[in-house]
Amino acid sequence: xxxxxxxxxxxxxxxxxxxxxxxxxxxxxxxxxxxxxxxxxxxxxxxxxxxxxxxxxxxxxxxxxxxxxxxxxxxxxxxxxxxxxxxxxxxxxxxxxxxxxxxxxxxxxxxxxxxxxxxxxxxxxxxxxxxxxxxxxxxxxxxxxxxxxxxxxxxxxxxxxxx
Numbered sequence: 083x084x085x086x087x088x089x090x091x092x093x094x095x096x097x098x099x100x101x102x103x104x105x106x107x108x109x110x111x112x113x114x115x116x117x118x119x120x121x122x123x124x125x126x127x128x129x130x131x132x133x134x135x136x137x138x139x140x141x142x143x144x145x146x147x148x149x150x151x152x153x154x155x156x157x158x159x160x161x162x163x164x165x166x167x168x169x170x171x172x173x174x175x176x177x178x179x180x181x182x183x184x185x186x187x188x189x190x191x192x193x194x195x196x197x198x199x200x201x202x203x204x205x206x207x208x209x210x211x212x213x214x215x216x217x218x219x220x221x222x223x224x225x226x227x228x229x230x231x232x233x234x235x236x237x238x239x240x241x242x243x244x245x
Contacts, residue, residue: 110210117206122199127152129199131162132171135188136196144177145184150238173196 092100101153115126120130134151135141143151143201146157163186171192177183188196231238 113210114206118199118203121202122195124195124199127154127162128166129196129203131159131186132166132188132192132196133200135172135186136193141188141193142185145174145186148186166192167242169195 085127118124118126118129118176131148131152135143145159145163146156149156152159154162163172163174167174169191171189173189174184175187177185187193193203211223214222
């Protein structure tokens, strides 16, 4: 009879590190969301989706690809895009190259919303993340983030949608 593998408990130092990271994972998105809601009337995830679309050549992505980039289910993304459609910032249309897919297209009004929201968002990111770190720590954070990302999602090699 096999015995269950014993848990590898965290050391005190690892526990302190984990609590610091968990705190960042909880507090940073909330702080960014609050800034965007206050200054631009959009949520962080709405801004993220529109910003991803704005960074593609034709401001267009398949919904399934966009869901992957946003770390969302297709169903959850569909609800979010529906809200963005009501504001006329995004529209959906069939993919002309394969009708089985739906495209999300950032409208001119949506692009203008991203452009207007970006300075405040960049200021918040700078204030909450970069101003607290030296250049060396920023490089270390980038490497740490990439390593954790690789551990969590080894097949996910995209940091941004393709151009």
